[in-house]
Amino acid sequence: MATPTAGAPVHVRGPEGPWDDVLRPLSERGTVVTYGRVTDWLPEDTGERVLRPLLGPRDWGRFQRLTHRRVRDGFLASRLLLKHTAARVLSSTPEAVDLAYKPGGRPYLRGCDQIDISLSHTEEVMVVGVTRRGLLGVDVERAERPMVGTGVEFQACTPHERELLESLPEQTRNSALVRLWTLKEAYSKAIGQGLRFRFTEFGFTLDDARVRLQRPDGSPGTGPEWSFGTFALESDYVVSAALRDEGFGGTEDTAADTTLDQGLLGVLLGRL
Amino acid sequence: MERSVRATTAEERLRSRTDELEHALAPLGSGALGGESLRRAELMLDDHGFGAEFVPAEYGGRLERIDGLGRVVRPACRRDLSLGFGYGLNCYFAATPVWAAGDTAQREWVAALLLGGGRIAVARPAVAHANDFVRDEFALVRSEGRRRLDGAKTAVLNYARARGLTVIAGTEDGSHEVLLIDREILPEGALRTLHRYRTVGLDGCEFGGLEFTGCPVPEEAVVGEPGQGMGLAVRCSVVTRALLPSVLIAAADTVLRTAMRFAVETRGEDPYGPLKSTYGREVLTGALLDLLISDSVALAAARGIHLLPDRVSACAAAAAYTVPKLLQDSAHDLSTVLGEAYFDAKGPYGAFGRMSRDLPLLAQGHAGTAARQAMLVAQLPKLARESWLVDDEPPAALLRPWEDLPPADLGAVAPAGVADPVVPVLTACSGLGGELGELVGAFLGELRQLRGRFARITPGDGLSTPDTLALTDRYALVCAAAASLGVWREHRAARPGTFLADPAWITGALHRLGALLGLEGIPKAPQDAVERRLFDAVLERYEQQRSYDLYETTLHSPDRKE
Structure with missing residues (x-):
């Protein structure tokens, strides 16, 4: 069985889409990663009347408590991209989608587990992953973010990865490290752990044909249900995705309004 | 066994039985059975008459309380889910319609099957937002005054080894019928065992496909009121x-x-x-x-x-x-x-x-x-x-x-x-x-x-x-x-x-x-x-x-x- 991977991120310019470009890969592969620019997604009207129902009471409260403008913008725009994307996939509206958070911070759609979601953003760019196959984590970083020489190699890399980095020409070392970092973030977010799962306890290959998760000594880590991918975003950003296929086979229908079986409801509502 | 004879309340019987199964399975360790060791574990359960847990006491089994059943399968499930659930509790799930609505003959047949160490499997109907396990369903069709079962399902647990089959089949008028089928008395060619369905996890559970082709269904196979299967x-x-x-x-x-x-x-x-x-x-x-x-x-x-x-x-x-x-x-x-x-x-x-x-x-x-x-x-x-x-x-x-x-x-x-x-x-x-x-x-x-x-x-x-x-x-x-x-x-x-x-x-x-x-x-x-x-x-x-x-x-x- 070829493991289905997440495809290259799809640019969504605003609430108007283009959504067909998002729904098609989701239907074909079961997973899609979208991205947008913060400035494109900031609404003109940021009043309570519009934003409160869009964000929901919890995120509306968090939004109001944020004071730093760029942080506020990033928070708002990324939630809008996420909620609009989820709403399209569920054939619903962003106001009806309940974006909730696990105690460790992992976002999920309460009551709608036909899809799993993941969110990541920098100051300018945000990325949203959606899958109907199981678990998904995504991470985005600036491709030029300086990491080599900052201690990241020691705090976040396995011995095997450090050897790998040292074997690379100096000019490609930083981008390799950024890529490793995003893969680690993506995996750790997929299992809801963020930085709590120590990054020195697992590593990645950088083989373009098939990225694999490895144990610190370079031996295989996760099983075949996991797949990983890294993509360049408009040459300025690196996006990684980690996907766990739970193996239930394709369930193509992700709409909310078809969730409940009519025959079953008939019995339950005493109609049959 | 000595203790279970003396036990006078259902709670005491339950505790001593759970303890007995814990003891019996102790040599297995926990959580990593596979291949041969899983087969050995199944035999251990057979030796201890595990099938009796899924048969109500009035039909000769040990089942007195539903919460008790949930407890007594835990020793096996703690060691391996393919053992406790795949080999074990799923047989109760398959038998439930018979305990709920079956006639005396059906109940006695299922009781004898399970008490003798046999398996019973269930083929569920298709539902909305289905996955491979519940996508397709068998069809009950009427031709020349006789009812026949047709169609294939991809992933039925214990598909190859269960003698008893509880089939929830769709009928031509859109309703469902629950059928109890004895695989060993079917005419040749009526039921084909398809290939195994490999899963992520539950490695020891035998999921696989079944296909009925013009399989005759006698009236006495229907469990409960006709037409009320769903x-x-x-x-x-x-x-x-x-x-x-x-x-x-x-x-x-x-x-x-x-x-x-x-x-x-x-x-x-x-x-x-x-x-x-x-x-x-x-x-x-x-x-x-x-x-x-x-x-x-x-x-x-x-x-x-x-x-x-x-x-x-x-x-x-x-x-x-x-x-x-x-x-x-x-x-x-x-x-x-x-x-x-x-x-x-x-x-x-x-x-x-x-x-x-x-x-x-x-x-x-x-x-x-x-x-x-x-x-x-x-x-x-x-x-x-x-x-x-x-x-x-x-x-x-x-x-x-x-x-x-x-x-x-x-x-x-x-x-x-x-x-x-x-x-x-x-x-x-x-x-x-x-x-x-x-x-x-x-x-x-x-x-x-x-x-x-x-x-x-x-x-x-x-x-x-x-x-x-x-x-x-x-x-x-x-x-x-x-x-x-x-x-x-x-x-x-x-x-x-x-x-x-x-x-x-x-x-x-x-x-x-x-x-x-x-x-x-x-x-x-x-x-x-x-x-x-x-x-x-x-x-x-x-x-x-x-x-x-x-x-x-x-x-x-x-x-x-x-």
Whole structure:
């Protein structure tokens, strides 16, 4: 069985889409990663009347408590991209989608587990992953973010990865490290752990044909249900995705309004 | 065996039987059976007459209580889910329609099959948002005055070795029929065994395809009232939903024990290790709380089958909806304790990764969720208008696991309830003071909000929107809180001095559920003293080899010092 991977991120310019470009890969592969620019997604009207129902009471409260403008913008725009994307996939509206958070911070759609979601953003760019196959984590970083020489190699890399980095020409070392970092973030977010799962306890290959998760000594880590991918975003950003296929086979229908079986409801509502 | 002869109550018989199975399976270790060792384990269960657990006492088996069945499968499930569920409990799931609505001949045939060590499998109907396990269904067609079964299904558990088959087949008029089929008397060519279906997790479970071609179906194969198959299947799903959590609880028990074993054996003295660090201790105590919450709601659902068959459906659906989510999340959290050892396929910590991989499959993913949500959404608007904050609390016996029960009448189980089985416990606890009182108040506030929102929904419309589906998630968490609170209260009243009578666990449990609901106005974390008490319990049960569920069963393993 070829493991289905997440495809290259799809640019969504605003609430108007283009959504067909998002729904098609989701239907074909079961997973899609979208991205947008913060400035494109900031609404003109940021009043309570519009934003409160869009964000929901919890995120509306968090939004109001944020004071730093760029942080506020990033928070708002990324939630809008996420909620609009989820709403399209569920054939619903962003106001009806309940974006909730696990105690460790992992976002999920309460009551709608036909899809799993993941969110990541920098100051300018945000990325949203959606899958109907199981678990998904995504991470985005600036491709030029300086990491080599900052201690990241020691705090976040396995011995095997450090050897790998040292074997690379100096000019490609930083981008390799950024890529490793995003893969680690993506995996750790997929299992809801963020930085709590120590990054020195697992590593990645950088083989373009098939990225694999490895144990610190370079031996295989996760099983075949996991797949990983890294993509360049408009040459300025690196996006990684980690996907766990739970193996239930394709369930193509992700709409909310078809969730409940009519025959079953008939019995339950005493109609049959 | 000596002890079970002397046991005079169902509870005593249950305890000694569970202990007997723990002893019998001790040589296996836990959590990593495969190939030959799984076959050997199945034979051990056969030697101990495991099939009798799935046959009601009146038909010669050992089954007296549904909650008891949920407990007696745990020794096998703690070691391997393919053993305890695949080889074991799934046979009860397949037989449930016969116990609920079968005639005497059908019941006697199934009893003889199971008591003799035979298997019975179930082929479920297709449902909305289906996955490979429930996508297709068999068709019952009439031609020349005779009824025949046609069609193929991809993934039926025990497809090749089950002699008995419970088939829920679609009919030409759009209804369903439940059929009981003896594979050994079918004409040649009527049933073909297709290839095995490989799964991620539950490696030892034999899923695979079956295909019927013009298979004759005699009248006596129909289980229950003709044409009422879907209704029967839905009623039976209340029973299976009450039992499924026990399987997951047993697996999560092994997951937590394995994480503790890793922490103690490799990181015991590390000041930043899981036993000493704040986050590590939080994760370990959180996992214990998730297990206790899960077992509480499972208890209410299972005992509700006996005591409140016309109400229990909402609680059973809530249990099957929320327990898999709680326990999968806590397994993910515990993975941080193991770090690299999370990827071990074998060895002393291999059970962790293996059991964690089994959990999603057992929960049946989104198709499972959707069916449980349908059961909730169909009745919660009515319960909101007529029952919540109005009805009296359930009988005390519902949440007293040590008390015996009247026999279960599966035929009396209603698909949708007339009143809420367990949520009224919250109202009954509204007078508590202190931190616990505040927590109960916050859950009552949540229940009032849910009532307001559900009461506005007209049965039959607007049921399947994301916001309504989100409300079913919230209800399931409130229901789990009420069941946990009830378990604590009954222990406080009748079993003072026990761990479950201690306010520490229920305070921690309500905090945890409150955080999942995002409840406002409750302190962020329980007090240090509560945390310490809970952590001591995690450590103590590990050291003394007692199970991490409501029962603190003594566990037996190859390396136990007897």
